Amino acid sequence: xIVSEELLARYFKGLCTPEEKLLxxxxxxxxxxxxxxxxxxxEWDDAEDAxxxxxxxxxxxxxxxxxxxxxxxxxxxxxxxxxxxxxLAVLTVGFYMVLKPEAxxxxxxxxxxxxxxxxxxxxxxxxxxxxxxxxxITLPDGSSxxxxxxGEIRYAIPFVQQSREIYLTGKSFFKVAKDKxxxxxxxxxxxxxxxxxxxFTITADDKTELVKVxxxxxxxxxxxxxxxxxxxxxxxxxxPGEKLVYDKSKDKVNVSTNxxxxxxxxxxxxxNFTQVALKDVFEKLKSHYNIKIIYNETDLAExxxxxxxxxxxxxxxxxxxxxxxxxxxxxxxxxGYIISK
Numbered sequence: 001x002i003v004s005e006e007l008l009a010r011y012f013k014g015l016c017t018p019e020e021k022l023l024x025x026x027x028x029x030x031x032x033x034x035x036x037x038x039x040x041x042x043e044w045d046d047a048e049d050a051x052x053x054x055x056x057x058x059x060x061x062x063x064x065x066x067x068x069x070x071x072x073x074x075x076x077x078x079x080x081x082x083x084x085x086x087x088l089a090v091l092t093v094g095f096y097m098v099l100k101p102e103a104x105x106x107x108x109x110x111x112x113x114x115x116x117x118x119x120x121x122x123x124x125x126x127x128x129x130x131x132x133x134x135x136x137i138t139l140p141d142g143s144s145x146x147x148x149x150x151g152e153i154r155y156a157i158p159f160v161q162q163s164r165e166i167y168l169t170g171k172s173f174f175k176v177a178k179d180k181x182x183x184x185x186x187x188x189x190x191x192x193x194x195x196x197x198x199x200f201t202i203t204a205d206d207k208t209e210l211v212k213v214x215x216x217x218x219x220x221x222x223x224x225x226x227x228x229x230x231x232x233x234x235x236x237x238x239x240p241g242e243k244l245v246y247d248k249s250k251d252k253v254n255v256s257t258n259x260x261x262x263x264x265x266x267x268x269x270x271x272n273f274t275q276v277a278l279k280d281v282f283e284k285l286k287s288h289y290n291i292k293i294i295y296n297e298t299d300l301a302e303x304x305x306x307x308x309x310x311x312x313x314x315x316x317x318x319x320x321x322x323x324x325x326x327x328x329x330x331x332x333x334x335x336g337y338i339i340s341k
Contacts, residue, residue, distance in 0.1 A: 124156055129149055129170075140158075140159040145173070146172060148170060151170030164184045170206075172201070172202060174199065175325065183195070191222060193221070193222050200216055201213075202214075213243065216325065217306065222235075222237075234253045241273070273305050278303040281309075293336055295339040328340065
């Protein structure tokens with residue numbers, strides 16, 4: 001069948017005779033695409049809707065209804081299959097629990113135990129000195145701490161993982177076990193003191209704004225942990241005999257060096273030593289307190305002392321602290337003390 005473009009144009013404009021309309025209708029039923037230039041957009045918008053017979057409309061409705069019902073049946077079928085799969089999974093688990101109830105209970109209990117173990121990985125341990133005298137404790141790594149009255153230390157168990165960390169309130173003396181792989185850090189009133197193996201004393205009383213760090217042996221690194229408002233962060237390396245005092249209210253830090261003990265007037269209450277031979281320290285104590293201190297010079301030949309001695313203390317307490325610091329033995333006699341290695 002040959003239909004000219006002129007005839008198609010007249011058909012879309014409604015200018016064809018009944019015979020031409022029939023000819024074009026049969027042609028349109030046989031072809032799928034028409035040239036786009038045959039009908040412009042304006043002409044398409046102006047074209048009148050073609051009327052459809054009742055028979056053709058009914059047939060088209062039946063086709064649409066059949067397709068819609070078919071898709072609905074498929075969707076309902078998929079839902080039924082999904083529910084059946086879920087029921088099968090539930091029945092399988094239930095069947096397994098009936099056959100092996102002890103295994104299921106064991107796995108559940110094991111899971112709960114593992115959760116509890118994870119929650120209990122870190123346990124905090126605290127020591128508070130409620131007495132009026134110094135109390136000594138040994139940390140899990142072998143370090144020793146002398147906690148002064150009203151002092152408190154806290155640390156986590158397990159103690160040695162990546163680092164050794166202590167939280168201090170009050171005053172304590174630390175003698176750190178050497179371990180270069182695990183730094184030893186004491187946190188007190190906003191500052192941290194880190195050492196690898198040494199001895200030092202920290203005073204961090206909540207009632208005052210001062211934090212004091214006194215180094216006896218070795219080397220420590222003292223710094224402020226965080227910046228507070230406009231206050232600056234400090235970082236200081238202390239050498240033996242040096243003392244750092246940080247005033248929180250003024251945000252000022254001062255590092256001083258204790259002088260050697262040469263001639264000490266009796267009226268002074270404190271005496272500072274820096275790398276003084278230990279035998280000379282004992283001689284000064286003998287002279288000041290008028291007591292006997294017996295020792296073997298060979299045992300003390302390579303030992304020096306750096307620190308501050310409060311002369312208002314009893315001589316026994318002073319000598320005990322010095323001997324413990326240097327791992328010496330102390331024996332009290334009727335008129336004095338005997339010190340041995």
